[in-house]
Amino acid sequence: MQKDVVVLDADMFLLDFNLRVEQIYCELFNRKPPILDKKAFKAAKVYDFSSLSAEDLEVFVKATNGKELWGKMPALNGAVDFVRELEKNFGIIILTTMSPEFLKEREKNFNDLGIFPKEIHAVQSSKDYNPKEKTLRELKKKYNVIFFMDDLAKNFKDLNDLDIKHVWLDKGYSDENKKIEGIKIDYIENSYEGILSNVVNKYLKNKKGNKNGIC
Numbered sequence: 001m002q003k004d005v006v007v008l009d010a011d012m013f014l015l016d017f018n019l020r021v022e023q024i025y026c027e028l029f030n031r032k033p034p035i036l037d038k039k040a041f042k043a044a045k046v047y048d049f050s051s052l053s054a055e056d057l058e059v060f061v062k063a064t065n066g067k068e069l070w071g072k073m074p075a076l077n078g079a080v081d082f083v084r085e086l087e088k089n090f091g092i093i094i095l096t097t098m099s100p101e102f103l104k105e106r107e108k109n110f111n112d113l114g115i116f117p118k119e120i121h122a123v124q125s126s127k128d129y130n131p132k133e134k135t136l137r138e139l140k141k142k143y144n145v146i147f148f149m150d151d152l153a154k155n156f157k158d159l160n161d162l163d164i165k166h167v168w169l170d171k172g173y174s175d176e177n178k179k180i181e182g183i184k185i186d187y188i189e190n191s192y193e194g195i196l197s198n199v200v201n202k203y204l205k206n207k208k209g210n211k212n213g214i215c
Contacts, residue, residue, distance in 0.1 A: 003089065010151075016074045021043040021047065024063050028063060071102070097123055097138065136164065146164070148164050151170075153178065171193075
């Protein structure tokens with residue numbers, strides 16, 4: 001019997017994009033970048049890169065847009081255990097906004113961390129539409145997708161009609177808008193523990209109760 005499926009975001013949901021940017025900076029320049037805002041989502045707002053010369057900045061930008069970034073990203077604290085808990089009852093699919101060119105590096109990155117998703121899908125970012133919408137609709141047709149989990153509220157846009165529960169991991173970013181009017185969000189949690197306890201475990205309990213004929 002095919003498992004239910006959970007679709008998970010990657011960067012800053014499971015993987016620490018900003019820490020990897022910091023690591024690359026250290027590897028190139030033998031020092032840490034100054035901190036601007038620890039609560040920001042975007043690395044360019046977390047760190048201050050203004051002290052770099054034009055030449056160093058060019059090298060840095062190139063390094064943070066290639067294999068060194070996408071293939072060596074550390075997991076966020078608790079992420080691996082979170083995925084392993086989900087894997088007990090769900091198939092895991094990763095839906096990530098990134099260049100598809102580096103999808104193999106991303107897959108190896110996950111595997112090196114001990115995470116082995118059923119599938120990984122990469123979509124290009126866009127300011128004009130939700131780049132994850134099309135793939136989510138295709139996945140829903142193919143699998144029994146129960147949850148879609150992401151740390152950005154805007155990634156639930158244009159999905160109100162899709163029969164998938166939206167789980168927002170609200171990390172309180174200072175540079176990303178909060179819950180957006182008109183976007184359906186079924187659950188808001190601020191930790192993996194909250195998602196497992198208040199969302200996943202309740203779903204599994206209700207599912208078991210329905211199978212046993214409990215109202």
